[in-house]
Amino acid sequence: MSEVLLFTDGASLGNPGPGGWAAILRWGSHEKELCGGFCHTTNNRMELLAVIEGLAALNRPCHVQVITDSRYVHDAIVKGWLPAWQKRGWKTADKKPVKNQDLWQRLIALLNRHHVDFQWIRGHAGHPENERCDVLAKQAAQAPGLPQDPGMA
Known part of the structure; x- marks a missing residue:
């Protein structure tokens, strides 16, 4: 299995506002940058979509180390919120509907395809790849003619 x-x-x-996501995939000596955006979305949706699009770009099952500055994404996986939400019928612990369910469901399918570990890093702390992703995501959010985020009502 590729690392x-x-x-x-x-x-x-x-x-909400214009938003962008970015991902850098690195395997061996190869690297690929991905990014995109929407004209009206949220930061949490873009953090999730970055992970989804990165995993979706892999054409075979891989062992993936996700490095993210998103506590939202990291904690939902590492702290077990995601399976708890599913068990409660997509409700939070205080019985409210889980936000971004459409994206969480897409992520679940990808987590079932790959072996994925999550690592949280502090954002804007000089981590080169995180800084690069930040630049790419902001550029994507400012691109002309961005489409609507289908998950935003």
Whole structure:
């Protein structure tokens, strides 16, 4: 099974507002940058989408180390929030609907395809790949003609 590093970040210029996501995939000596955006979205959606798009770009099952500055994404996986939400019928512990369910469901399918570990890093702390993803995500959020985020009502 191939070993892959996946660095991710998401940005929203206003929350909600125009947003972008970015991912850097690294396996061996190869590296690929991915990014995209929407005209009206949230930061959390973009953080999630960065992980989803990075994992979706892999054409075979891999062992993936996701490096993210998103506590939202990291904690949902590492602290077991995601399976708890599913068990409660996509409700939070205080019985409210889970936000971004459409993206969480996409992520679940990808987590079932790959062996994925998550590592949290502090954002804007000089981590080269995190800084690069931040730049790419912000550029994507400012691109002209961004489409609508289908998950935003």
